[in-house]
């Protein structure tokens with residue numbers, strides 16, 4: 001599993017970082033992204049839906065929001 | 074030509090680019106979206122910061138539009154490259170520090186590179202002749218096509234019938250008769266078209282796509298350049314211009330005063346890089362000091378900070394000042410509100 005630190009970044013930068021990382025990954029691989037901007041709760045799942053990636057799980061850790069996603073085909 | 078022509082649409086998140094993309098989809102064109110992040114965009118984060126905006130949806134409009142259209146959206150970070158456009162626009166500024174014409178040329182030029190890299194055929198935008206005073210005029214439309222290098226691979230479906238046929242039209246990839254001839258400032262044709270297409274929910278940005286069209290924002294940016302003696306900026310600078318009350322009592326420093334809790338929380342993230350102050354005897358906002366203040370300057374700033382806290386009518390307010398990890402506490406008389414010169418407020 002790959003990890004990505006998108007803390008302190010404001011939308012849409014976390015989405016851009018996810019997009020750029022996913023480009024380097026293979027279908028079926030997983031990526032765990034840590035964010036602090038509440039806007040990511042909406043934007044990262046929306047970006048995943050548009051591009052055919054799947055959010056496996058999303059949870060809060062104190063002030064952080066963590067997404068685990070699976071890269072689609 | 075392959076089975077289906079491919080177009081990339083510049084998606085701003087507003088109605089016009091959404092309609093332009095939809096018209097192409099209706100003509101059987103494969104459309105994907107591209108959206109540029111300059112750092113000045115009026116998007117997600119600005120809604121996320123201020124508490125009063127909490128009720129508004131925090132969606133990113135460009136992503137939302139893409140989802141409605143069922144197209145992919147590629148968001149591109151152009152923060153660094155965009156600096157030269159803002160700092161030194163060849164075609165000048167609009168009413169504020171908005172370099173709209175250079176901006177459009179740059180974005181269409183980036184889209185052209187993207188088209189070449191990704192095997193697409195042409196570019197579409199939601200531009201309408203006469204809609205915007207600077208970039209969307211009959212005489213500037215060809216300038217964008219020419220200087221971006223996109224030439225006749227740039228199609229504007231909403232006003233194409235008022236312009237010479239482009240390559241996609243001449244090649245028959247799209248049917249010119251099913252394109253439109255909108256012109257002028259009126260939004261009525263777009264609103265009517267949206268209704269016809271069943272599009273009911275769309276963003277209607279008042280000024281434009283970015284903070285550079287905003288008078289107060291532009292004033293703050295101009296002040297920043299003047300105070301630093303050079304026209305340059307970092308992403309943090311332009312983010313902070315979106316937040317708080319900016320007060321410059323002396324040329325060598327300015328204060329950024331949070332206006333409410335959400336802004337205070339946001340400014341907390343910048344505390345480490347700035348001299349900052351906070352009232353301790355009363356409730357009040359976090360204040361960042363940008364610049365190079367001396368001792369007397371800090372006392373003046375503390376008096377101003379006291380004016381914006383709940384102790385504004387008290388005789389003395391205790392203010393904590395943190396500088397280079399050293400913390401000191403001062404007791405000051407709040408600065409009387411009516412004595413703050415207007416020119417201090419940026």
Ligand code: SF4
Pocket residue numbers: 171172173174176177208281282283284285286
């Ligand atoms: S409003 Fe801003 S983003 Fe839109 S064209 Fe003008 S400078 Fe560019």
